[in-house]
Amino acid sequence: MNEIILWISYLLGSVSFIVGLKMLSHPESARRGNLIAAAGMTLAILATLFFYRTPEGRPLHNIPLILAAIALGSALGTWGALRVKMTAMPQMVSLFNGMGGACAALIAVMEYEHYLVQGPLVLSTISAGLIIGGISFSGSVIAFLKLNDNLGDFRFKGQNILNALLLVVLLSLGVALTFQTYYSPVLLFGVAALTLLYGVLFVLPIGGADMPVVISLLNSFTGVAAAFGGFLYQNQVMLTGGILVGSAGTILTVLMCQAMNRSLMNVLIGNFGGGQAGATAGVQGSIREIQASDAAVLLAYSKKVMIVPGYGLAVAQAQHTCHELEKALEDKGVEVKYAIHPVAGRMPGHMNVLLAEADVPYPKLLEMEDANAEMPATDVVIVVGANDVVNPAAKNNPASPIYGMPILEVEEAQNVIVMKRSMGKGYAGIENELFFSPKTRMLFGDAKDSLQKLLNEVKNL
Template sequence: MTLQPVLYIVAFGMFIYGLMGLTGPRTAVRGNWTAAAGMVLAIVATLLTPDLQDGWLIALGLAVGTVLGVPAARRVKMTAMPQMVALFNGVGGGAVALTAWVEFRESAGFLDEPAYVVVSSLFAAIIGSVSFWGSLVAFGKLQEILPGRPVTLGAAQVPVNVVLVLAAVGCAVAVGLGARYEVLLVGLLVFATLTGIAVVLPIGGADMPVVVSLLNAFTGLSAAATGLALDNTAMIVAGMIVGASGSILTDQMAKAMNRSILSIVAGGFGGGALTEEVPAGGTVRSTSAADVAIQLAYADQVIVVPGYGMAVAQAQHAVQDMAKLLGDRGVEVNYAIHPVAGRMPGHMNVLLAEADVPYERLKEMDEINEEFARTDVALVIGANDVTNPAARDDPGSPIFGMPILNVDQARTVIVLKRSMRAGFAGIDNRLYFDPRTAMLFGDAKSSVGEIIEELKAL
């Protein structure tokens, strides 16, 4: 056995071991570094390929990618991480599509290429292009460059999508049967591009994290197909790992929202980024930092429910400081983590771990939900749809059936929020109008800071 396959085997083991590390906050950093080291090893092994040509182009690509990627990753805020994931994932799909095009040209239209190479390349071209352009649309929605609300052609949307898919597949079939006209491959890429855009535009902002995960799985599968066509073991294994893990994550996120993947792709709801404040029936009760501090200080148990608003305000450190003060008074403080709180899985876990919140205080939804009925104060910080009782008992609500945190069962609920603006689903939260709920309006970090000062004064 030569050195190259040995390095590949070691790299694949590091990929899997690194992925295992991402299953928990304590091991996530180690897992990232392990998988990254495995990728470096896989690149080195690929560079050992005999008769490798244009090495300077490979070196140039690595240099450009490093110059662009490292600063972007270091500077990105946690609140913007989902759109960066979408963008970086899309680049991978685009690279795969371009590789298929290059292979078509280099082989004179796949002349004398085995059938598996032709099929793999054409599959990669379609899926990679869909992933690239779909990811760009997802990035635009998350970054609020594009409208967060569904943008659709109405009843014509599904027929248009079907026609675009059939057109892309038709071009692929023609090429696969021996037509060596480059215009057919270009047409394939164009129709796949339009498919990616047409499929993602009608999906609302509330479903965008699921879409990003699904497109990530697409990119992985297209990379594996390209690896098969190029006889590159590293691409096959890495692509299948990404495709499999992305598919599992997509399924888990869809189940967390109690919605099928098909219903999400068919056109989701939401667009909270552009939803205006809408008055709802009932009365909203406002409170002050002093009153909140008193209720927290004399509670036996407090559950903090973090959401995207906490992430935007970067309030996690202030929340931990507040929890320490309460702990010194003998108050038990736990954190209720909904699987789709924020804009990506694990968003809240990462933020709170960054603030040195003890891991044992982070409770998943199934573990914490029974505790709300025995809780004195539930402190909701910037969480919206994941606390809306309508998901549990209003069949007419678009989020009906989505598992939520049973915040409304606590004796007292305090919500820290900038305004009455709706969440990603674009609907009012009935929790805010509950007689047991009080609203503390303002920036979450500033509000928590005021509560801390009041606690110190007690």
């Protein structure tokens, strides 16, 4: 009877993951989808606690200890998830992902000795779980620190070669691990240590602008690591959950790379934002500032305004002020829309999450292609804290590191107002000739302050 209850729970759990992911792909059903997957997960966990039987047929030991661990993890997880600011979501997801990777790696470390007698093929699933989970853990922690601005990019000459060498050594040792006939803690913990080191070195050189891709990739890594654990235990719900995330995560990663018109290899080994010579060539001229009062007049007498939000908006938490400005302009008969670049912010869809928080109506958010089609008919574009996603160098400067990336073609509009903290470079570390265009006016200052000033001026007109 126990087996049957466990089996049915796992079946329901697997179905809930599939249905949940499917519903997460549609705006109306996304929230329910998340809750359904959570319910399925709870069921699978409870069923494991009470109905799982070891191969010898006895129930699990240490139930109080397990419950204590779950209580502790739940308290910490809920606290962290409720406390985090909306702007810091990407790094939080990265951190939780790392926890899962560490969990998979720990399982591998603990089960290795136990499964030693079963030979190389079984051991290879343990070895793979250890390596993939470990890379996911240390890589995610580095991604978290980088997104949290605790850690900058770190590059040195020959880094790619060192990383490649380290990977070869790591994989060889991982294979060696599977062919052991006796327990060698030195080899096991050596592989674990090297794995963590590799995860660190793997993510360190990758530029901040590429972090979304890295998080998505590490997310699918953890899925695969979980699936290896599922294979080891012949546990169907771990298998389906892990593989689903592994494959969906890989597709999501590829979609993100496509949005930047780059290959995954290029993201992983190309040093984006290295400030190559030639990237800045041809950018010259003078910039023109505009005062909030003049900008307000320009906006209020326009027919059509397009707002391009970027990371600066997120940092300044200016989404609510931005929405206020949009409403004030609409009251004056101006049509206002938002142009959303797929990789604006630090995560795909980051801008949508923020603007949704500020109650901006969903139909006002235009995806890149639609926004670009409307650019020539737009009177004023307001760029709020975005830089690389509106850099024309992506279209016309083959020497630029972002050449080929699809951008929002704001230079097609009649006027451009760029709100920016300073003349600093964007995350990719390159100059933006848009700022020097005769159509462009710069409005310097914190995004929230500038929007607030603009809002006051518009209301006073």
